[in-house]
Amino acid sequence: MTNESQNAPAVYILHENPEWLPALRTGFEAENVPYRELELTSGSIDLGAEPPKGVFWSRLSASSHTRGNDHAKEYARAILRWLEAHGRRVVNGSPVLELEVSKVAQYAALGAAGFDVPKTVAVFGKDALSERAREFELPFITKHNQGGKGLGVRRFESYEEFDAYVASDEFEEPVDGITLLQEYVVTAEPFITRAEFVGGKFLYAVRVDTSAGSFELCPAEACAVPADGADGAASTIDLANLTVAAAEIGGFVAASAACEVPADSGLFRIRPEISAATPLIGNLEAFLAAQGIEVAGIEFFETADGRVIVYDINTNTNYNPDVEATVELPGARAVARVLGQELEQLHQPA
Template sequence: MNAIRPDAAAARAVYVLHDNPEWIPPLREAFDELGVPLVEWVLEDGSIDLTGVPPQGVFWSRLSASSHTRERAHAKEYARAVLRWLEAHGRRTVNGSSVVEIEVSKVVQYALLRAAGFTVPQTIAVFGRADLKARARELAVPFITKHNQGGKGLGVRKFADYDEFDRYVDSAEFEEASDGITLLQEFVESADQSITRAEFAGGKFVYAVRVDTSAGSFELCPADACQVDFSALAVCAVPGAETTEDAQAAADAGTAPFRERFDIDADDPLIVQLEAFLAAHRIEIAGVEFIEKADGTRVVYDVNTNTNYNSDVEALTKRSARLALARFLGAELEKVAEPALA
């Protein structure tokens, strides 16, 4: 693990810019398996010489919108600075500077998704706290809140009525968004108490994961570092489970809460539309989440450009997103010239 201190003479490699070391080891296994060199640049302390030249390689941004929750309050600004420097030198960036702006703002995501013809939730962006109560009354109950710069379910709460929301806004429990923007959003009821997360590597669909939401949790990170504590999980989170032991057994079998959906293929109209959307906005690695309503409408509500993968799902499927990711970045690295000898 390395802080950002570039050496122009460094060996050609895939450089991953990130803010959470816990997410890298499972990904590194796939790179090692394919023999693709991976070098970490952690978005914390470090420096770049603006008159210097970056090393040769492929530079992959895994900036997370929730970086500020891991004592990396300035990771977003560091990523912006480093990626713009790399791009000015013509380096190959994956999920580059324009994608950072999509990752850290759900306002941007919804604007782009809506413009591209997707169904998105009715959402009101509120700056500060003063307008929250009045604008909430424009939504039917129940409704939810979330943070504009989100991830990890930040600021996501469900409210059954306006009075409950008013009390929350006035209380010490009110959770300020890191950028001051709170989203008020319609609560979208799924047909089967689940959401679907479709994974893309190199802009192409790999597989989709069904996530059971019947326990009411909004923290849906699939990474192994975000494993659910089944001792505290309501057994209704796993259909048919009568005890937490049943729930754990289901999880061990790869059936809850994350599992592959075999009923969604690459030629599904929504997947085709999503691939076109990702290409239009230069998003090459992503996990896109949507909810399917009882009437069949599929509502897209989140674009994750620092996506993670769940080991239970990866063990069940022959379509490994980790290997697809490493294979894609390795192929891009092959297109980059070797550093010139001094």
């Protein structure tokens, strides 16, 4: 928190994971924007009271429950509704929160807007999983509807293998009870692209290397998931569903905890050929405006058969230090600058 008076208007960062805040703090301080942090893990609100003056930025993550913050989503819903009822300026407000915590909502909105998304069937509970899986060509993958961190992402080479998994104790129960069955997609090259948007406008695009089978493709951190094959060799699975290198075909590997990527890992670098003039980027900006999303990272990949598939919207985007060091305006400073401008407008006469 800055040293500004507690009563002065500020930008309020609503979050549940302080480990993602250092780079943002640096950005706000560099832009001289007063900010405060509201952690969505405990506390209380007086529903009859006026919220403080300021700009409120929601950074609720779909993976909050994996950090022991099982109710952060509900806390965020309550606080955002309270803020919005009092007319406060909220960046990535209630409708955006619902997109963050539901891949079903994301795919439905993207598909309705004309984007190519992976073929997906949402299964509620377990009873219909085996039956609906037969609608997919082999191999196919699963993932959790409320995801992040590659939750529930596994590749299956046979229906029998999948049936055994569903019936076993190893089945990963989704936090909201919704398992997604999804087509397995092969990329033209071993990378995905993450386009960053601030204030609803394109900032830059990042090439994320998946050749090593990365576990998490968050720009801030990634992991490889090892599994022992029959011959003792390691298997790795790219949980963005892009590439799989397995010593034992048909084996599945489970997600593990996050691990940090070294600053010089080279996994992330700018794609200079993608700009605001790229047609896909213009279409994504229009989509964000229609959905009320102001800060986001959107991931897509180009497939071996010529498709461009948009598959993930991250409304609590993080920024990779390698990339941030190479761009004219780093994402953390861009966010601080845009929210600082919003804060200044609160002082303008009506």
